[in-house]
Each structure stands twice: as structure tokens, then as C-alpha cells.
Amino acid sequence: MIQVEGVTKRYGPKTAVSNISFEVERGEIVGFLGPNGAGKTTTMRILTGFLPPTLGTASVAGFDVGKSPIEVKRRIGYLPESPPLYPEMEVEDYLRFVAAIKRIPKKEIPRRVDAVLERTATGAVRDLLVGKLSKGYRQRVGLAQALIHGPEVLVLDEPTSGLDPKQIIEVRGLIRSLAGEHTILLSTHILPEVAGTCGRVIIINEGRIEASDTPENLTAQLQGANSLLLDIDGPSEAVRERLELDLAVRKVIEHEARNGRTVWRVEADKDENLTRRLAEAVVTSGWGLYGMQSLGLSLEDIFLKLTSDESAAAQAEEEVPEPEAAESDPPADEGSGSGEGEDE
Numbered sequence: 001m002i003q004v005e006g007v008t009k010r011y012g013p014k015t016a017v018s019n020i021s022f023e024v025e026r027g028e029i030v031g032f033l034g035p036n037g038a039g040k041t042t043t044m045r046i047l048t049g050f051l052p053p054t055l056g057t058a059s060v061a062g063f064d065v066g067k068s069p070i071e072v073k074r075r076i077g078y079l080p081e082s083p084p085l086y087p088e089m090e091v092e093d094y095l096r097f098v099a100a101i102k103r104i105p106k107k108e109i110p111r112r113v114d115a116v117l118e119r120t121a122t123g124a125v126r127d128l129l130v131g132k133l134s135k136g137y138r139q140r141v142g143l144a145q146a147l148i149h150g151p152e153v154l155v156l157d158e159p160t161s162g163l164d165p166k167q168i169i170e171v172r173g174l175i176r177s178l179a180g181e182h183t184i185l186l187s188t189h190i191l192p193e194v195a196g197t198c199g200r201v202i203i204i205n206e207g208r209i210e211a212s213d214t215p216e217n218l219t220a221q222l223q224g225a226n227s228l229l230l231d232i233d234g235p236s237e238a239v240r241e242r243l244e245l246d247l248a249v250r251k252v253i254e255h256e257a258r259n260g261r262t263v264w265r266v267e268a269d270k271d272e273n274l275t276r277r278l279a280e281a282v283v284t285s286g287w288g289l290y291g292m293q294s295l296g297l298s299l300e301d302i303f304l305k306l307t308s309d310e311s312a313a314a315q316a317e318e319e320v321p322e323p324e325a326a327e328s329d330p331p332a333d334e335g336s337g338s339g340e341g342e343d344e
């Protein structure tokens with residue numbers, strides 16, 4: 001449903017996103033996880049047609065974002081980091097306004113507005129000024145504007161950031177409830193965010209994709225699992241059996257063949273003495289040990305940079321609001337000049 005191939009984005013000399021590729025299948029909920037500055041927003045703005053990539057291509061539902069921006073926007077609902085809300089408008093009027101910008105036929109607008117008010121449980125605030133809403137409601141109205149044209153794909157940029165714990169739970173529940181009907185890519189820099197919501201996680205750091213896996217597997221790696229590569233010259237079956245003998249070892253996998261030897265990947269519980277024990281085991285068995293390498297460090301580094309404490313994260317966002325991205329880039333050109341904000 002979403003395809004990104006070799007996308008690079010440079011802002012002047014600064015490379016925000018470097019040769020990233022990934023896919024999101026129809027119906028998936030994928031978490032785009034990475035610390036601040038990793039390149040999440042940049043990628044999402046490219047996907048939604050608001051920013052042209054420097055290199056590479058992206059497509060949504062088979063439409064290239066550069067060549068068919070209108071087709072893409074028709075199929076994507078985008079909730080930017082700071083939703084384009086107009087504080088002086090009433091919620092319902094705002095949604096009508098957005099619907100008109102998105103070229104929904106006039107006679108259909110009231111029905112669509114009612115539907116998204118119901119879908120996002122914002123009916124109770126339909127007559128309130130957007131500026132008077134709580135953050136939780138504001139975010140739900142943001143989701144309502146993303147949903148109003150019935151898009152197949154939702155791109156949600158840090159949808160729960162800045163919310164309090166109760167609001168986070170509500171907005172997460174809402175996102176989960178949208179899962180069946182939509183393909184969803186949501187970004188976050190908060191680790192627990194992906195666990196309950198996403199079927200798969202793509203980890204991005206410093207503009208590069210570092211991993212893509214289920215939250216369970218990533219969490220297992222985080223919770224003290226230890227991965228080692230061992231380049232061993234010895235009879236395969238005997239080597240495997242000997243490595244598996246170690247009590248900390250969970251799994252022994254043939255990683256690759258190298259110069260007629262086998263490089264083994266050993267997954268084990270965290271254990272300070274593991275490397276020494278395995279090296280000893282190999283050598284006392286009379287085999288050659290050509291190399292040993294600990295894996296997963298880069299992932300650990302990234303996890304360290306991620307926030308695991310949600311309320312602290314919410315607080316931090318409150319105190320240091322992200323400045324609106326300085327638009328040094330020309331806007332991705334599209335026919336209408338009507339919507340100043342990122343309203344599609």
C-alpha cells in the first residue's frame with residue numbers, strides 16, 4: 001500500500017533521510033519509531049506529497065507521490081505533528097471547511113462531517129471553538145479532518161505526543177479501532193507507543209532504517225537478549241551442539257558461509273561471561289575461532305535514546321514545544337493554492 005524506495009532528503013547540506021526503503025502492506029499498522037530528529041516527519045511529509053524527495057521514489061496505492069499527488073492525497077489521511085486547526089472556528093464548521101478543501105461534493109459534506117464526528121467521538125464538542133478544546137479533543141479533531149475524505153491510508157505523525165496519560169489511552173484506542181478499515185503508518189519517539197498498537201515497527205535513526213520487526217521481537221532484544229556472531233572452523237553439527245550446550249544460549253543459527261567456514265549467530269540471555277565461555281568451548285574442542293562480534297549494539301543505542309517513560313515524554317513536549325518546521329523548501333506544488341496548512 002505504501003512503498004518507499006531509496007528515498008533521500010537533504011535540507012541544504014543537512015541529510016535528514018538517507019536512502020531509506022520500506023513497504024507497508026494493506027491493512028497493516030506500522031509504527032515508525034525513532035528518536036527526535038531521526039527523520040520521521042520528513043519521511044511522512046514526502047509520503048503525503050508535501051515535500052519532494054531529493055532522491056528516490058515513494059508511492060501510495062500504486063500512485064507515485066511526485067507524479068500523481070492528487071491521486072495520492074485522495075487516498076491518504078494525514079495528521080501532521082501540529083494539526084492545522086483554526087482556533088477561531090467551531091469544530092463542525094472547521095470540518096466542513098476541510099471537507100470543502102478536499103473537494104467533497106457539497107451535498108455530501110453534512111453526512112461526512114457527522115460520520116467523522118461520530119467515528120472520533122467528538123460529537124459532544126461540535127459547537128465548541130477549536131481553540132477551546134483540550135489537547136485530547138484537539139488531536140481527535142485532527143484525526144477527524146484526516147478521515148473526512150474516507151482515505152484508505154492514514155499517516156499519523158506522533159499522534160499522542162503532548163497528551164496526558166488518559167488522553168493517550170483514548171487516542172490509542174481510537175487509532176486501534178481505525179485499524180480494520182485503514183492501512184496506518186504512525187510515528188513515535190516513545191517506545192511503549194508501538195507495543196500495544198502496531199503489528200510491525202520500523203526503526204529509524206539519524207535518517208537510516210535500522211530494523212523492522214514485530215514489537216515482541218524488538219522488545220525481546222531489548223530485554224537483555226544478547227546476539228553474537230562467531231566465525232568458527234569446525235564440523236557444523238558438532239559446533240552447533242557444543243554452542244547449544246551453554247545454558248545462556250537460546251538459539252544457534254547459521255548466519256553465513258565465509259571462506260569455507262560457517263559464521264554462527266548465537267542468541268542468548270545477557271551474560272557477562274558468555275563470550276569468554278563460548279570462546280573457550282570452541283578452542284578446547286580443537287576448532288578454529290576466526291572472529292567474534294557482538295550484535296545489536298546499535299539497536300540498544302537507539303532504544304536508549306527513545307523515551308520509555310510516557311508521562312515524562314508528555315511533560316517534556318509541553319515544556320519545549322517543537323517549533324513549526326521552518327519551510328526552507330518550496331512546497332510540493334499542487335493545483336490549488338487554497339490550503340495553506342497541511343490539511344490533507
Ligand SMILES: Nc1ncnc2c1ncn2[C@@H]1O[C@H](COP(=O)(O)OP(=O)(O)O)[C@@H](O)[C@H]1O
Nearest residue numbers: 011016036037038039040041042325326327328
Ligand atoms: N526544514 C528543515 N530545514 C533544515 N533541516 C530540517 C528541516 N526539517 C527537518 N530538518 C532536520 O532534519 C532532521 C530530521 O528531522 P525530522 O524529519 O523532523 O525528524 P523527526 O520527525 O524524526 O524528529 C533533523 O536533524 C532536523 O533538524
Ligand SMILES: [Mg+2]
Nearest residue numbers: 040041042081
Ligand atoms: Mg517529527
